[in-house]
Amino acid sequence: MASKKYLLLAGAMSLLAASTGFAQVQPNYDALDSSKVPASRAAQQNNFVNHQYDYPAKPRSMWELGFHGGYHFIRGDMDAKPGFGGGLSLRKALGHTFSVRAEYTGSIDKGLDYQLRPANYAGGTLSWQPTAALNGGRIVPNYKTQTHQLSLDMIASLSNIMFYKSQPKVNWYVLAGYSLMLADVDVDAVGANGAGYDFSSVNFSGKRKDIKDQIKNILDGDYESNAPSQGNRAQIGRKSDNQLWRHAVDFGTGVAFKVSKRFNIGIEEKITMPFDDYLDGYNSGAYDASKDFFSYTSVRLNFNLGNPNKRVEPLWWINPLDYAYNELSSPRHMKLPTPVLPDADGDGVTDQFDREPNTPAGAPVDVHGVAKDTDGDGVPDFKDKQLITPTYCQPVDADGVGKCPDPECCKNMTQKPACASIVLPSVAFKGSSTKISSDNEAILSSVANTLRTSPECNVLVTGHAGAKGKKGGVDLSSRRVDAVIDYLADKQGIDRGRFIKQNTPGESSTVDLAPAN
Incomplete structure (x- = not known):
């Protein structure tokens, strides 16, 4: 019977694991979300958000109701x-x-x-x-046991x-705990009117199934009698109709998909051990000293x-490393x-x-850190004295200055007269005055116009100290x-650089x- 049970369990687990529907929903929990943190842990959450504490507060989580x-x-x-x-469970x-x-x-x-x-026995x-x-x-021992646990x-x-996935879609678990059990064990000891069962017609040397079929044909299945119970310390109380309180320990394992x-399906195997050898109404004595136990x-x-706006999923469905990995990534x-x-530069x-x-x-550079050369003449801008040199004026000298050819239209134009042919007037002063009078301003304006048209010519400015250089005349x-x-x-x-001063008699x-x- 046990082999059939485990075969059924394996088949159910394989069916659930093969389903595509169990991999579509993942938890959504943000450790920075304070709306899911209870008031009792709000201080810790505030310290975490403000970088005063390294760990976020544990959020409220939903309860799980199971059938x-x-x-x-x-x-x-x-x-x-x-x-x-x-x-049911909670x-x-x-x-x-x-x-x-x-x-x-x-x-x-x-x-x-x-x-x-x-x-x-x-x-x-x-x-x-x-x-x-x-x-x-x-x-022939038999029993019917009804329990509340x-x-x-x-x-x-x-x-x-x-460490290598985000959220769990399958949750394996183990369990252990304490159980309080109320058991009612009855046996089918006699037939109608208290008459005993005669098994002389049963062939006990045949196959087990055949033997049980013959026995079933003899029993009436009423389970009319209370089964005996052991009297040791495991029996802590007795109620009417042979109902017994029993302490027990239980343990097991399970998997949920x-x-x-909001919903998951699980399969679980649980063993409950009440430390009682009369749960099946019979004690084999020296032939079998082990106690009876329940398998479920x-x-x-x-x-x-729970409200998903105030609570996260049960924490066993949330990978606590998820927040840390997401924070490292983004x-x-x-x-x-x-x-x-x-x-360096x-x-x-x-x-x-x-x-x-x-x-x-201070040299201007492009996005690659290379000094700019705006006009492409091979001389970087920080050295180029002619920042924009037309292509037809290149190549250029070491200072980035090009030599542009004369336009065809201007090659036959009459050359400007040489500086030696320029005639400049004199400026007269009255008495001991050094102030430029309005008459002299007109004269000097004319001189300035002449100098502008001949920028290559310098000017000799000569003063006179008197016929014999009398005292005070030079000054x-x-x-x-x-x-x-x-x-x-x-x-x-x-430009002042174009003037040369001298004093003569x-x-x-x-x-x-x-x-x-």
């Missing part, structure tokens, strides 16, 4: 018939790994032996006495902390309860220092991308020369102008 049912049987002193168990996460579950399970189990056994012969009297002191289990999830954020293989339908909360990259292009790492300070002459040059430079914009009231070339 379960499946194959239930007693592993005892005789063959078990297929039994049934079912109930589970709450303590963290991403551990959770606690409260569960109720009700079950009905039956069993039938295939051989005659001593009646005294039934714990008393009062119920079995009529049948034992007809079969040489022997009986309350369990409190600690569950450890084994597959939600994953996610269907949606169930299919579980689990629903998540930081939203980490404080990242401003990168400092070397730039200070041109704004880091060394790793700079194709000209020794550009002079007065020098001041008058300076006044003339100042007017032409400051008022008329003629002569009429001290005049300053003479003449080409110096």
